[in-house]
Every structure is written in C-alpha cells, then in structure tokens.
Amino acid sequence: MVHCSQTCQTPRNVLFAGKNVSIFEDIVFDQGLMAASQRIAQHFALERNAIGHDDAFSVITLDRIVEQFLRWRLMLPRVKPFYAVKCNNDPILLQLLANLGCGFDCASRGEIESIVKNGLCSGDNIVYANPCKTKSYIRHAEQMGIRRMTFDSVEELLKIKEMHSSAQLILRIAVADPTAQCPLATKFGCDLDAAPALLQLARDQGMELIGISFHVGSGCRDPSAFREAISASKKLFVLGTSMGHRMQLLDIGGGFPGHDTAQITFEQVVHVIQMALDDYFPLNDNAQNDFVEIIAEPGRFFGSSPVSLCPNVIAVQRVPSSRVTKTNENAQQDGFMLYINDGVYGSFNCILFDHFQPRGRPLFDVQKCHSSDSKNCDGQMPQFPTIVWGQTCDGLDQVEIACI
DSSP: OEEOSSOOOOOEEEEETTEEEEEOTTOOOTTOHHHHHHHHHHHHHHHHHHTTOOSOEEEEOHHHHHHHHHHHHHHOTTEEEEEETTTOOOHHHHHHHHHHTOEEEEOSHHHHHHHHTTTSOOGGGEEEOOSSOOHHHHHHHHHTTOOEEEEOSHHHHHHHHHHOTTOEEEEEBOOOOTTSSBOOTTTSSBOGGGHHHHHHHHHHTTOEEEEEEOOOOBSOSOTHHHHHHHHHHHHHHHHHHHHTOOOOEEEOOOOOOSSTTSSSOHHHHHHHHHHHHHHHSOTTTOHHHHTOEEEEOOSHHHHTTTEEEEOOEEEEEEEEHHHHHSSSTTTTSEEEEEEESOOTTTGGGHHHHSOOOOOOOOSSEEOSOOOSOGGGOOSOOOOOEEEEEOSSSOTTOEEEEEEO
C-alpha cells in the first residue's frame, strides 16, 4: 500500500506557450526543490492513476528555471546566456527562457525552427553554434534571418561564404577540460596553431568575422579550462583586430553544472570565469572591451535541475540477491528486478551517451511498518539489492542498480 503524506490542493491552470500550466498556490519551497517537486509529482500521479493513465511523465518546476536565471544574472552579469536548445527543447521551458531574456544556441534546422517559428526571439538572439553544417541548413539559417554562426575549418568557411555571404563568423577554437563529463575538443574546434591562418582566410575572402568561441566540454569538472580558453581568445582578439576584423563577440560556451550536487559547483566555475574576464577583457582597459559582447551556451544549468522524471513500475520479479550482486555473499537474501516504462532508449539515454548515472527514489513513501506490534517497529523498511530495467527487450537497457 502506498500513500501520499501531504496532498496538494487542486491547481489553477493557465495557458502558456500553447499548453496548460498548473499553478500550485499551496506549494512552498522552504523544504527544498526536491520536496516541492515530489509533492507536485504525487498530485499528478494520483490524478493520472485515477483515469487509468500509467505512462511515464515529467514535471518541470518553472520556479526553478526563474531562480536559475536570476542566479546567473547576479553572478555573471557581463555574460548573456544563450540556452542550448539541444539540452531540453520543451516548448514551455523555451518560452519562459525567452520571456526572461535568454538568447538561444541552436545546432540544427529543427532547433532553429522551434525558436523562430514560435516567435521566441529574432535572429539576432540566435547563434548557430555548430561548426559542421550542411549547405541546405546554412541557406535555411539565412532565410530565418540568422547571421551568427561558428566555423572551425577552411572547408566550413568556404561553404558558408557560398551559401550565406552575409554571415557573421565566429571562430571556434579547441581548448578543453579533458576531465569533462562529455569532452568536445576532439570533435570540434580548430587547433590554436591553425587559428591565425583561418582569421587571415576570412579576411582574404571578405567575410565578416566577429569573434571567438570555445566549449570546454559538457559537464566541466576543471574550471581552470575556462581561464586557459579566455586567455587564448584574448590573443586571437588582438590578432584579429590587427588584421582588420571587428572583434566584438566572445562566446564562452557551456559546461555549467545543472545540479548543486555535481562534482563542481556553479559558484566555483563563475569565480574562475569572472577572474579571467577581469584579467583579459576588463571593462576599464580600453574602449574596445566596453563593446565586446560576452555570451555563453548553458544547457543543463537551465534544463536539468527543474525537471523530475516519473516512470511507472510496470513489473516486479523477486530473485536471489546473487542475481543482482553477482556474488555469493548473502545469497539467501531476496533481490528484486523492477521494470519501468522508460529506459536508455528514451529519457535515460544519458546513461549511455552522457556518462551520467541518475538516482531514483520512490515517489510515494511505502508503509513504514507491517507489524501490528509497534514495539517491534523501528520505522525503517528493509532494503533489497535491486536492478531497475527499462521496458525494451535489450539487456543493455539497465537504468540503475541500487538497494531499494
């Protein structure tokens, strides 16, 4: 038997981004985001169960998005966030970020259309931050009024010139944190030694080059990588200016943690960035730096912590614990296999592709004591070795191993 210890009042629904958004007037966050999100999820789980809906669902706590945005503006006032749409393209999240004043980092035609066709912002507030684009996608960007786009090679520069001669080029350099959750420098960015030649080629081809970009890697673990990248960018700003380019944009990319429980905190990353900007792009250095626009491409910072995923347990199997632990220790103890209606081919693809292990918890508290004798009840339920499986028939569709 399960129960909800504290139910929510019926929410008030409003229309936002073409969808219904539930406003819970009685929810307060004094016990933390997780507790508030859990209460909201409990409400929807009971509501959906009552009408026979048992599909997985997610809850996005919009208050958290606003909180993260204000936190960003307070701690990085010189850096405008351009949200990485690839992280989470939920239309309500995108609309809220647009209303708050975010720009958008788009990496594909579909992402561009989701922003422009919904009127979230103009092309000036979009950066086409993919250094490898098809010709048709470049042409599409031109039609959508998007001029800012990255490149990291001779071939890409010439391709952009052919398809979008009025583009504003941003040279992406390869400076990275090798310990990042998802390193990117091997795939994208030109070597620093090759950057001067690309700056000169852009000048020779009559292309407008406006700045430098980098990405230290998604899920940065070593913030010193930001300082190295900003230092390298400054040198290229000086070189580009000497060649006749109007260097006016610095894009410091992503890598910002989405959870305070991450190996590195947002505050630690911000401290390094602020110090580096003060050293290499100080506002009081000269008139030029006053006109340098500094942007970033946060993804998980906005799109991760506000979201709670609620899959449903669709099957349970009791097994010997050795089948879970792969050892003979406590072999007589029970173990369990739980099967949920989501998995690594759906919302949990982060396990395979993002090197991230999510941790689940029961949405409802189970009955804490089955004994009729309260003297024998310590208020704790026993835990069992458990594997949580996804719903497919693939043996790799394993979501978590834990004691539950």
